[in-house]
Amino acid sequence: MRKCLLVLCCLMLSVAGCAKSPSCSNAAVKQKVIETSKGLLMMKMFAPLIFSLNDKDPADQAILTSYGLNHQLPDINVMKQSKTPAIVGYCKDVESKTANLTIESIRTVSKDDTAKKCNCEADVVVDKDTKLPIVYSAQKTDDGEIRVEVNMH
Numbered sequence: 001m002r003k004c005l006l007v008l009c010c011l012m013l014s015v016a017g018c019a020k021s022p023s024c025s026n027a028a029v030k031q032k033v034i035e036t037s038k039g040l041l042m043m044k045m046f047a048p049l050i051f052s053l054n055d056k057d058p059a060d061q062a063i064l065t066s067y068g069l070n071h072q073l074p075d076i077n078v079m080k081q082s083k084t085p086a087i088v089g090y091c092k093d094v095e096s097k098t099a100n101l102t103i104e105s106i107r108t109v110s111k112d113d114t115a116k117k118c119n120c121e122a123d124v125v126v127d128k129d130t131k132l133p134i135v136y137s138a139q140k141t142d143d144g145e146i147r148v149e150v151n152m153h
Contacts, residue, residue, distance in 0.1 A: 021115070037134060121134070
């Protein structure tokens with residue numbers, strides 16, 4: 001009977017642990033925040049370039065169409081095929097700046113174990129001179145996956 005009770009208590013503790021919200025500094029959360037921040041940063045860096053492209057060049061036109069229709073980051077591999085040297089150089093610059101992003105100064109703003117969600121603040125470190133403040137939330141979905149939303153100031 002004691003063994004059965006012990007097993008039941010262990011099972012209840014493990015299930016209770018699964019129901020809690022993720023931590024702001026959880027490794028999986030941090031990785032998703034970095035990936036999302038990289039995309040947001042690339043969008044910000046590419047925005048001035050997008051508006052300076054020549055819509056007469058077929059390669060540039062593909063980039064403009066992709067960006068204009070989807071309002072999403074154009075495929076960097078498509079952009080590298082541009083005949084405009086400035087675009088190719090810009091792509092290399094953006095790739096190098098976003099290659100080694102890290103996050104630091106992680107702060108938990110709030111936690112809601114019922115909604116399995118945490119709200120966080122941190123700094124995205126682009127290089128030794130550039131840190132960008134971000135606000136993000138992480139939430140467990142009903143099937144146990146972690147979903148992250150990031151806002152970059």
